Amino acid sequence: MMTLIVVLAVSGALLLGAIWGVYGHMSGRLEGFLIALAGGALVLSLVSELIEPAIEQSSVFLASAGVAAGAIVFAAADYLIDEKWGPNSGGGLLAVISLDGIPENLALGVALIGAGPMGVAALAGSIFLSNLPEAAGGAKQMADNGDRSNGRIVAIWAVTAAVLSAAAIAGNLLLAKVSPEWLAFIRCFAAGAVVASLATEVFPTAFRKDHHLAGVATALGLVLAFLLGELGG
Structure with a gap:
């Protein structure tokens, strides 16, 4: 039950973000700040909730091989998406969010194995914060293109x-x-x-939209993830 609640809350951020982007208003600077905040939180969460436990269960060599393999696969898929949809289109953003969302949510599901209610609070909160502005920005761009109705855009993000x-x-x-x-x-x-998605999609987007405070937001996100992790400990 805990797994279902956490998963629905995290993925629900995509739907909330899409509704916000289509029917509401989010300034570019606020979007950039939130994306950087989520990115900073994810950096620490990935290390503490995924990589460190993996090293304890196996070895640093196996963990390093897994990180490298995941980054290479993401980079290759991201390249193909950019070539087919274009990096700035709403459809491209949807594809990219799906691409980095699958490993994020897979990681969340794996992290929940044997974890207590607060054990993955930082990771779940980071993904929620990441999904919300990314979905809002992608849905807004799809609406600005004018080739889909608002209802259809929200339905796409719901799927x-x-x-x-x-x-x-x-x-x-x-x-x-x-x-x-x-x-x-x-x-x-x-x-x-x-990690590859953070380097190629998340932080560049955050810097482009709010380059003055992106660094501050990233640091605040890291501190937030640390505090949530302490609560879980």
Whole structure:
């Protein structure tokens, strides 16, 4: 039940963000600040909730291989998406968010295996904060293009949220029985993919939209994740 509640809350941010982007207003600077805040929180959360436990379960070499593999796969897929949809289109943003959302939600599902209610609070909160402004920006660009109705745009993002929810639940249910070594590798693979998304999509977007405060927001996000992690400990 805890897994379902956390997953629905995190993926629901996509739907809330899409509604905000289509029917509400979010300034570029606020969007950039929130994205940087989420990125900073994710940096610490990935290390504390995914990579460090993986090293304890296996070895630093296996964990490093998983991180590298995840980053390489994300980078290759991201390149193909940019070539097909274009990096600045609403559809491109939707594809990119889906691409980095799948490993994020898979990582969330894996992190929930054996964790207490607060054990993954920082990771879940970071993904929620990341999904909200990214979905708002992507939905707004899709609405500005004028080739889809507002209702259809929100429906597309709702389906995306459902797909990402399924990824998190699958990660939690299907991987609960795997060996500690494989689970460690999968944790780090997901972490590596998210790290690559932070470097290529999240932080560049945050800096472009709010370059004066993006660094401050990133630091605040890191502190926020640390505080949430302390509560969980």
